Amino acid sequence: MSDLIVHGGTPLRGRIVPSANKNAVLPILCATLLTKEPVRLRGVPDITDVRRILDIFRTLGSRVEMDFDTGILDVHHLDTRFDEDTDRLPEAMRSSIMLVPPLLTRFGVARIENDVKGCTLGVREIDPHVEVFERFGAAVERVEDALLIRSLRPLIATQHWLDYASVTTTENFVLCAALARGTSTLTNAASEPHVQEFCAFMSAMGARIQGQGTSLLMIDGVEELGGADFTFTEDFHEIVTFLALGAITGGQVEVRNGSPDQFPLIDRTFAKFGVHVRHEGGWSRAETAGRLKVREPFTQNILQKVEAAPWPYLPVDLLPIFVALGVQAEGSMMFWNKVYDGAMGWTSELSRFGAHAFQSDPHRVVTFGGKRLVPATVESPYIIRVAIAMLMLAASIEGRSVIRKAAPIRRAHPRFAENLRALGAKIDWVPGA
Numbered sequence: 001m002s003d004l005i006v007h008g009g010t011p012l013r014g015r016i017v018p019s020a021n022k023n024a025v026l027p028i029l030c031a032t033l034l035t036k037e038p039v040r041l042r043g044v045p046d047i048t049d050v051r052r053i054l055d056i057f058r059t060l061g062s063r064v065e066m067d068f069d070t071g072i073l074d075v076h077h078l079d080t081r082f083d084e085d086t087d088r089l090p091e092a093m094r095s096s097i098m099l100v101p102p103l104l105t106r107f108g109v110a111r112i113e114n115d116v117k118g119c120t121l122g123v124r125e126i127d128p129h130v131e132v133f134e135r136f137g138a139a140v141e142r143v144e145d146a147l148l149i150r151s152l153r154p155l156i157a158t159q160h161w162l163d164y165a166s167v168t169t170t171e172n173f174v175l176c177a178a179l180a181r182g183t184s185t186l187t188n189a190a191s192e193p194h195v196q197e198f199c200a201f202m203s204a205m206g207a208r209i210q211g212q213g214t215s216l217l218m219i220d221g222v223e224e225l226g227g228a229d230f231t232f233t234e235d236f237h238e239i240v241t242f243l244a245l246g247a248i249t250g251g252q253v254e255v256r257n258g259s260p261d262q263f264p265l266i267d268r269t270f271a272k273f274g275v276h277v278r279h280e281g282g283w284s285r286a287e288t289a290g291r292l293k294v295r296e297p298f299t300q301n302i303l304q305k306v307e308a309a310p311w312p313y314l315p316v317d318l319l320p321i322f323v324a325l326g327v328q329a330e331g332s333m334m335f336w337n338k339v340y341d342g343a344m345g346w347t348s349e350l351s352r353f354g355a356h357a358f359q360s361d362p363h364r365v366v367t368f369g370g371k372r373l374v375p376a377t378v379e380s381p382y383i384i385r386v387a388i389a390m391l392m393l394a395a396s397i398e399g400r401s402v403i404r405k406a407a408p409i410r411r412a413h414p415r416f417a418e419n420l421r422a423l424g425a426k427i428d429w430v431p432g433a
């Protein structure tokens with residue numbers, strides 16, 4: 001089942017309890033491999049990437065008890081082993097690279113296949129990760145189709161300054177430093193909510209981390225890490241997605257949100273499209289007075305704009321969702337992706353809906369919104385949030401649309417079609433052509 005059929009035009013209404021954030025769940029799953037004690041995780045979503053990581057754990061001999069109905073995972077890496085000749089880490093997902101530090105720490109060797117790139121957002125560098133492994137004393141060698149990383153002795157603490165605030169490189173640094181001898185520091189660390197949640201889990205296992213949520217992390221290595229019982233918080237990507245779905249269809253969706261403190265910039269970004277977000281009593285709600293409309297800037301001769309960059313900027317994975325709002329909102333909006341070089345090409349596909357989105361350079365797209373849109377068959381690239389942006393537009397246009405190759409949604413959003421149907425959407429998965 002890889003295509004989505006949508007009969008759009010129904011205002012979506014209701015309440016949603018969002019799932020956990022894939023980009024917190026995956027590094028935390030990788031981190032469990034650092035301890036030989038049992039770990040319990042609560043709120044684990046049934047998504048493709050989680051299943052892939054649990055499969056490799058089982059292959060390596062770990063005890064894995066996953067109940068997707070309750071979201072409770074019990075994992076115990078006691079008799080785990082790794083054979084560099086036969087064991088292969090999952091491909092087509094970025095997070096596999098965070099299995100390297102625990103494998104290195106426990107077995108002195110790790111191997112990552114060339115295709116750990118995840119969403120096709122342009123260049124996804126491996127070099128910042130290699131530098132981190134080398135800083136901790138590992139040797140990295142290229143073999144056919146993979147990199148082999150070896151460390152013949154325990155990792156040793158280091159000081160490092162990243163070229164840019166990379167999410168998974170920061171997480172890999174913390175994974176290496178937690179059990180390395182001595183105190184490690186990382187400057188220009190990433191601080192996204194999922195990085196903070198990952199650090200909270202590491203601390204629950206006994207890691208000694210200072211500076212969570214800032215660009216300077218200091219980690220005192222400890223002898224060993226213990227077990228933990230940890231509950232995931234709500235995913236801000238899901239919260240934004242469902243609020244935006246309510247707004248773009250002219251309905252109203254309430255989403256549970258335990259962390260409204262993360263939302264001031266997100267709320268102001270919604271407001272640029274005429275969508276007003278309120279947070280009350282642990283729930284968030286998006287209100288729209290009439291049609292979506294771009295708020296004109298007071299400064300003359302500029303375009304209203306949405307800029308995405310490493311936190312505390314607007315997260316880049318949210319950009320496609322706001323592009324969908326830009327296509328429906330009357331007025332012009334510039335979208336500026338400051339992270340990826342080649343992540344905006346998909347916007348030309350939106351012309352099938354009758355949308356006008358102009359890519360002015362590899363980082364910038366301008367939407368000329370408010371045009372009359374028509375239902376269409378569109379094809380999603382392998383980018384989770386783009387499949388969602390296409391679905392948002394399909395849901396807002398009266399008639400039958402098809403989103404081909406929408407399966408990447410399942411990498412991050414459990415029960416997505418079921419959730420949408422509960423809000424009144426007419427949507428179904430069908431096999432791809």
Ligand SMILES: CC(=O)N[C@H]1[C@@H](OP(=O)(O)OP(=O)(O)OC[C@H]2O[C@@H](n3ccc(=O)[nH]c3=O)[C@H](O)[C@@H]2O)O[C@H](CO)[C@@H](O)[C@@H]1O
Nearest residue numbers: 023094095123124125164165166167168169316317339340
């Ligand atoms: C599993 C996971 O957590 N994936 C997320 C993680 O990927 P990931 O950790 O791979 O993303 P990085 O933060 O490393 O950035 C991705 C790429 O963007 C470029 N870059 C990034 C920042 C910068 O200031 N300059 C720069 O050039 C680099 O080419 C880099 O390789 O963070 C990305 C950026 O928030 C998100 O899109 C991904 O969903």
Ligand SMILES: C=C(OP(=O)(O)O)C(=O)O
Nearest residue numbers: 093094095118119317384
């Ligand atoms: C780009 C994403 O994930 P990944 O880095 O795993 O491809 C995402 O979560 O939107």
